Amino acid sequence: MSAGTLHRTAYDDVPYTRGGVVDRTEVGALVRSAVDGDAAAWKALVEGLSPLVWSVVRAHRLSEADGHEVFQTVWFRFAQHLGRIREPDKAGAWLASTARHECLKVLKGLSRLTLTDDPRVLDRASEERTPEETLIDSEEAADRAERVRRLWQELDALGERCRQLLRVLMASPPPSYGEISAALGIAVGSIGPLRQRCLRRLRARMDARGAL
Amino acid sequence: MNGDEEMPGGPDALADGLLEEELRQAAAVLDPVPADLLQSALDAFALHDLDARLAELTFDSLVDALPVRGAADPPRMLTFRAGEVTVDVEVTGDGLIGQLMPPQSARIELLGGPGHARPLTADPLGRFTGGPPPTGPFALRLRTGAEVIVTEWLRA
Structure with missing residues (x-):
């Protein structure tokens, strides 16, 4: 993908050809196949869109337990609504929007109780070790791992709006601006400028740490 | 950094794109979808x-x-x-x-x-x-x- 396709006006219509399990242009067809009982199509949807749903959960800083329940609720409901989704091509936005609303419900429920957890603790990366993470710990990858960790730390210090946007933006494959809009409740037109500002602020912070 | 939107493809836009991609890789490594959740989403097909x-x-x-x-x-x-x-x-x-x-x-x-x-x-x-x-x-x-x-x- 060239940098030009990341520009906001172009972004939404560009088919994703890079790396992802699901090509977003196929989402509608996959939904229709899944409605007809095609388990392979369902699997492709789950693998292609789970990172987006997860990113919305993480962007809202839910506790581990709440985040897991929201993620499951979103997928259970998606399975239930499969044949009733009006725009199957926009299933990603449907999932992102459902995830956002469930996250907001959790936060609303929490605000009625006493907050006892340290929010910074809630925001740490998953405890689970992945093979990739183990790999990145190996000595030869140590420098890269260090930069990745710093990037993660700086992200946390960027402020809430930027942290949320970037956490959703970095889902894989890259979400469309329509999906980001559904995930965070912000206008599509404001995503491009916000993205630019947040990425540049992050880059400036990394430069200041001499991490480049 | 004056807030103006530049033409896509400029050096800053390129750097933005690279940083975004780096973040994407970082997320995949540091904060992936937990395996048990992925499995429960796969199993959810039975709820259709x-x-x-x-x-x-x-x-x-x-x-x-x-x-x-x-x-x-x-x-x-x-x-x-x-x-x-x-x-x-x-x-x-x-x-x-x-x-x-x-x-x-x-x-x-x-x-x-x-x-x-x-x-x-x-x-x-x-x-x-x-x-x-x-x-x-x-x-x-x-x-x-x-x-x-x-x-x-x-x-x-």
Whole structure:
């Protein structure tokens, strides 16, 4: 993908050809196949869109337990609504929007109780070790791992709006601006400028740490 | 850094794109979708039920109700609707209490995920109870004489 396709006006219509399990242009067809009982199509949807749903959960800083329940609720409901989704091509936005609303419900429920957890603790990366993470710990990858960790730390210090946007933006494959809009409740037109500002602020912070 | 939007493809836009990609790789390594969650999303295909009628959530006290003064932990009130049929549910610390309208007998189960169902006690007038309260995502499956109704999945 060239940098030009990341520009906001172009972004939404560009088919994703890079790396992802699901090509977003196929989402509608996959939904229709899944409605007809095609388990392979369902699997492709789950693998292609789970990172987006997860990113919305993480962007809202839910506790581990709440985040897991929201993620499951979103997928259970998606399975239930499969044949009733009006725009199957926009299933990603449907999932992102459902995830956002469930996250907001959790936060609303929490605000009625006493907050006892340290929010910074809630925001740490998953405890689970992945093979990739183990790999990145190996000595030869140590420098890269260090930069990745710093990037993660700086992200946390960027402020809430930027942290949320970037956490959703970095889902894989890259979400469309329509999906980001559904995930965070912000206008599509404001995503491009916000993205630019947040990425540049992050880059400036990394430069200041001499991490480049 | 003057806030102007530049032409796509400029050096800064390129650097933005690279940084975004680097973040994407970092997320995949440091914060991937947990494997058990991925599995439960795959298993959720079993919840795609063509035969059941969906009862949509039309009222949720968590969202729609004004806070009750003095009530520290009010019960969650939910209403689901499928056509002319409504299901009112109250989630308390002890379990579920509910009412199917119009009143009619039904076999009612509490679903907790793919393959997890436990029966609730229902009377001939459509009143039902059961405990303990659900702890994660849940739905109700109601078999009336005429049809099967499933409520929208919800987090307790």
